[in-house]
Amino acid sequence: MALENPINPCIGTAKGPGETPHEYTFVTPDTDESVKNGEFVYYEANVAGSSRQIVGRVTQRRPIRLYPDSFMADPRVPPGHVAGMLGYHADPHELFEITVRILGFYEPALGDFINPRLPPRAGKPVHLCSDDLLAKILSKRTIEQRGSIHVGSLLSRDPGSVPIVIDASAFTSTHLAIIASTGAGKSYLAGVMLEELMKPHNRACVLIIDPHGEYSTLEEMANHETFTDEAGYRPNVRVFKPEQVKVRVNTLDMGDYRALLPNLSERQGYVLNGALRDLGKETAALASYQRAIALDSTLAEAHFKLASILQDRRRHQQALKHFAAATKTAAPKTRWLPDAYFALTKSAQRLRRKKRAIAALKKYLEIAGKKHPTRPEGLRMLQQLGGSIK
Secondary structure, eight states: OOOOOSSSOEEEEEEEEOSSTTEEEEEEOOTTOOOOTTOEEEEEEEETTEEEEEEEEEEEEEEEEOOOGGGGSOTTSOHHHHHHHTTOOOSSSOEEEEEEEEEEEEETTTTEEEOOSOOOOTTOEEEEOOHHHHHHHHOSSOTTSTTEEEEEEOTTSOTTTSEEEEETHHHHTSOOOOOOOTTSSHHHHHHHHHHHHHSTTTOOOOOOOOTTOTTGGGGGGGGOGGGOOTTOOOOOOOOOOGGGOOOOGGGOOHHHHHHHOTTOOHHHHHHHHHHHHHHHHHHHHHHHHHHHHHHOTTOHHHHHHHHHHHHHTTOHHHHHHHHHHHHHHSOTTOTTHHHHHHHHHHHHHHTTOHHHHHHHHHHHHHHSOTTOTTHHHHHHHHHHHTOOOO
């Protein structure tokens, strides 16, 4: 007869295999109601010459012997009293068949479970896993260890008995999805994980995109003693409101525009998609001109075309610089030279550099032919600026 383990007492007896190869059933009176759905149990088995604790999780609980319905007809009289009066003294009165899904034995070297693929024989004792065992096999880290995320305690045990600690590297270097029904606590769990990442033992740098404003309370952690240490660490939390966030138009793709413009017609979508393709070509051209100038700063036409793109994008400070470089390095009879001086004038105007604008405009009128298409506009601009032609 096997001796009772005072730490992990026997709670039932194995009955046989379950419906799948990874399940087995056992029978228990469960008088202390410790075998809950989701609880962890184990049986012992010999694996490769060593005794191993084969851990499993309770997935179903089915009664196989209960009091007859007639024993419970009067709510004022407990069914046990009725059974006693009728001479029914079987103990225990109730029995349950428990279905367990096998996880396997824990292998510390692998940090994971190994399934022996062999359910327990009928009559094998089944034990409740101890708190210490579960803390060891369910959490790869300990509380406040570097890289640890303490998210709570195992629900089937007393609060704090089996802390659940996640390894931060398991999701910070890959991906993580928190999936549950509405109101189940997804946002709360995410908030707990973020707080753990910001604690002194982790000191993580975190970017949160919060469209619903659910994590605004994280601002309070900077002054909370839980998030500081003796070395002077204190998390720095910065919150950017929607009106402070700006996105460059040239970083948006067609999918972004469809989300921003939900009522876009098919024809409008076609035209917009074509415009975006042209914009992509312009961006590629800009990068090409920049590379060319980096190799040879005397390429006048590269300066001119780069400045034209920058001016279209309202980057007048940079445009002015490259228009000036283009006019300085171009040959006197270059075809586009009048256009370069005219464009230089416009950028100088935008930057409120009046003298620079007048000087460029005079040079433009000097070299541009009388039939140049922008000459009338140039004369009007010169008059507005207060300049004159000698």
